[in-house]
Amino acid sequence: MELNQHCANCKFRSHLFDKLSVEELTFINRNKKTVAIKKGGLINKSGDPIREFVYLTQGLVKMQKIGKNGKEQIVSLARPLDFIGLLSVFNKEFYEYSVTALVDSVVCRIDINSLKEMVKRNGEFSMDIIRFISNISNEIISDTYAINSKNLRGRIAMLLVDFSKKYFESLAFDLPISRKEMAEMIDMTPENVIRILSEFRRDGIINLRGKHLEITNMNMLSKIRDLG
Amino acid sequence: MELNQHCANCKFRSHLFDKLSVEELTFINRNKKTVAIKKGGLINKSGDPIREFVYLTQGLVKMQKIGKNGKEQIVSLARPLDFIGLLSVFNKEFYEYSVTALVDSVVCRIDINSLKEMVKRNGEFSMDIIRFISNISNEIISDTYAINSKNLRGRIAMLLVDFSKKYFESLAFDLPISRKEMAEMIDMTPENVIRILSEFRRDGIINLRGKHLEITNMNMLSKIRDLG
DNA sequence: CGCGGCTTTGATGTTCATCAAGTAAAGTGG
DNA sequence: CCACTTTACTTGATGAACATCAAAGCCGCG
Numbered sequence: 001m002e003l004n005q006h007c008a009n010c011k012f013r014s015h016l017f018d019k020l021s022v023e024e025l026t027f028i029n030r031n032k033k034t035v036a037i038k039k040g041g042l043i044n045k046s047g048d049p050i051r052e053f054v055y056l057t058q059g060l061v062k063m064q065k066i067g068k069n070g071k072e073q074i075v076s077l078a079r080p081l082d083f084i085g086l087l088s089v090f091n092k093e094f095y096e097y098s099v100t101a102l103v104d105s106v107v108c109r110i111d112i113n114s115l116k117e118m119v120k121r122n123g124e125f126s127m128d129i130i131r132f133i134s135n136i137s138n139e140i141i142s143d144t145y146a147i148n149s150k151n152l153r154g155r156i157a158m159l160l161v162d163f164s165k166k167y168f169e170s171l172a173f174d175l176p177i178s179r180k181e182m183a184e185m186i187d188m189t190p191e192n193v194i195r196i197l198s199e200f201r202r203d204g205i206i207n208l209r210g211k212h213l214e215i216t217n218m219n220m221l222s223k224i225r226d227l228g
Numbered sequence: 229m230e231l232n233q234h235c236a237n238c239k240f241r242s243h244l245f246d247k248l249s250v251e252e253l254t255f256i257n258r259n260k261k262t263v264a265i266k267k268g269g270l271i272n273k274s275g276d277p278i279r280e281f282v283y284l285t286q287g288l289v290k291m292q293k294i295g296k297n298g299k300e301q302i303v304s305l306a307r308p309l310d311f312i313g314l315l316s317v318f319n320k321e322f323y324e325y326s327v328t329a330l331v332d333s334v335v336c337r338i339d340i341n342s343l344k345e346m347v348k349r350n351g352e353f354s355m356d357i358i359r360f361i362s363n364i365s366n367e368i369i370s371d372t373y374a375i376n377s378k379n380l381r382g383r384i385a386m387l388l389v390d391f392s393k394k395y396f397e398s399l400a401f402d403l404p405i406s407r408k409e410m411a412e413m414i415d416m417t418p419e420n421v422i423r424i425l426s427e428f429r430r431d432g433i434i435n436l437r438g439k440h441l442e443i444t445n446m447n448m449l450s451k452i453r454d455l456g
Numbered sequence: 457c458g459c460g461g462c463t464t465t466g467a468t469g470t471t472c473a474t475c476a477a478g479t480a481a482a483g484t485g486g
Numbered sequence: 487c488c489a490c491t492t493t494a495c496t497t498g499a500t501g502a503a504c505a506t507c508a509a510a511g512c513c514g515c516g
Contacts, residue, residue: 091362119355123348130358134319137365144372148415187376189473194496417505422464
């Protein structure tokens with residue numbers, strides 16, 4: 001695929017940029033670079049200075065931080081058209097979260113000052129930025145509360161339903177993360193992730209072989225999510 | 229005190245408005261109203277249409293939502309100069325959280341469309357709004373993670389230290405919320421809140437009589453917070 | 457004055473983390 | 487490509503942390 005496409009023609013462009021004119025997109029285009037990242041590759045490192053606004057066009061990435069106990073904690077996953085670190089770029093000097101590619105991915109790195117310039121100049125664009133930030137943070141906050149108010153079975157059920165509906169739009173898919181990473185996403189131990197997955201398999205709710213998962217009883221799974 | 233002061237002279241005005249000219253402040257002033265709320269009074273109700281941007285000038289309020297199980301959950305407290313519902317006003321039609329006064333309070337209600345108009349017109353102002361939103365959501369997210377990674381003693385310790393340092397700037401203060409509300413803030417049961425407070429009292433870390441609390445061993449309390 | 461909600465303490469049971477030990481899978485270097 | 491090493495996965499047993507239940511005293515308020 002063509003990496004260094006002009007923003008004005010980019011088919012991965014988010015609606016966030018709809019309010020920019022062709023001239024403004026050209027300005028952005030001059031100040032961005034597009035980079036391919038291999039699976040497992042580091043995109044941003046927690047603590048590094050923020051110089052760019054990162055935008056995911058292809059792949060899947062995780063945002064994580066290190067808790068006080070030294071354990072990794074996954075704050076959220078990002079899909080194509082998601083903005084990485086949008087919650088930090090405008091008010092922090094250094095990245096708060098590390099970002100790692102879960103599969104081969106492609107990101108655009110837009111010079112942060114060029115973007116800020118756009119925000120100041122184009123009022124409709126700044127309103128859109130505000131709406132995007134609000135949406136992202138609302139989602140993280142409500143997801144976090146939802147996870148923490150559920151028991152372990154409910155958490156796993158929620159995660160699987162989300163994968164199926166939000167990320168893969170299919171009842172069968174390959175898990176993009178390890179059991180350990182699942183545990184880091186929903187705040188439990190890897191042992192219990194495995195235990196509950198085995199339980200679901202025993203109960204005929206899912207098929208699971210290695211990373212390949214198929215939801216065979218979505219009704220039941222949704223019920224477990226809602227009641228947990 | 230004078231409720232309907234002109235924004236240009238308001239001593240409770242947040243830095244958020246620093247970038248507005250006198251004319252712009254006058255425009256805001258024409259489209260705002262200042263309201264006094266009694267302790268326990270409802271300021272915003274979850275589900276109501278968002279027509280105004282609410283700004284706290286005096287008092288203390290709680291933002292809460294109702295979990296699936298029907299239990300109340302307190303998302304955050306807001307002090308003077310804090311913006312209430314800033315995370316919702318730009319991207320939602322209806323309030324997500326209810327807001328209730330914990331003590332007698334005063335709020336300014338600014339017409340939401342007037343504020344949006346300002347954002348579009350004044351680029352420096354919109355940058356400030358973005359920074360504010362980012363700060364608020366970052367704080368809520370990191371506080372939520374911090375709370376959930378601690379055991380119950382650590383949670384109570386964190387809450388008390390926060391009250392002391394952030395809200396009252398004193399080692400002695402009156403708890404602004406009930407034991408039950410404390411439980412709703414840090415996701416535990418009222419019984420355990422009480423149990424642990426009694427423990428802290430037994431261990432000489434705090435004095436507690438009804439709502440009046442005094443931290444007698446801040447060192448130990450901080451240690452419990454950090455190690456929990 | 458009495459009712460209902462808040463507070464407090466104790467007893468009990470459940471949920472989940474931790475520890476241990478073994479198997480499978482995935483890198484790695486020769 | 488194979489032996490080797492490491493990392494991920496899996497199951498069971500145990501104990502600790504915490505929620506729930508129960509009962510009694512307290513306080514504010516109509």
